[in-house]
Amino acid sequence: MNATVKVWDPLVRVFHWSLVLCFAVAWASADDWQDLHEIAGYTAATLIAFRLIWGLFGPRYARFRQFVRDPKVVAGYLSDMLKGREARYLGHNPAGGIMVVALLLGMGLLTLTGWLYTDLLWGEEWVEESHELLANLMLMLAGLHVAGVVLASVRHRESLVKSMITGRERVPGEADVN
Template structure:
């Protein structure tokens, strides 16, 4: 096994999962807990933005953010059942990370705005916040589906890899960069 994701990436990932789940469950019942979960998510996103610039190799955005044409080609390869295995995040996974980070950042921003004097009670802020939460939930579903498909297609447990940080060593056809 080879180490791919450092402890900070893994703690970030699972902490963000927990903060979003807590915020989702407490949205209409426990406002204080909901807000604290939102603040935690916002802090986690701020951390990940920094770690994406200065972190370990596989944590850096430069390692997994790909050009649109590259992502499109990879998605075509998935449909055709011939996508390459990437040691780090594949192009679709990289796009999903960006979508999740930006959606979560927007969700945190609208949640915070709703607590300010200027935007308190503004219906459009609340509706935008709720819409973003639903978009994020859909993205999470697509993310989980992608993880399951990639795990199956490459005979690799990606959930375990995000817990241990380790994946099987690259083979000749795998993309390592």
């Protein structure tokens, strides 16, 4: 058995899987169960607010400053990925970090447009269309996120899904970025 180290704290893991659930419920209930759709949306908005706070004050791997990197670093990492020689990171790699930002921003805008449409601008077609467009973009981002997780899991021979359940990753080697 490989030695592991704690990376993901329980609140990050609960946040992650709760947001996945909220998005899935909201997506599935969008046309048929308005009350459930709204509950999922407001819950997602609350989760995002929590994550923004936790990204500033939480433990090391939860903090934005640990994984939000300069665009040049992200571009270099993506280039290395295409060549099959990207480094293994403990926590989010540069591509994962930018994906976290994109997902939080997208979900934030999605919940904002949902709230606007429900409470302030009911019947405004542009708000409804913006909300639907953002939902489709989020589905696309979620697919890219899952693809990135699968790719990193295969390349680095460790299950990132399992680490988001247990909170633990393989102890870093010499070439890994901590």
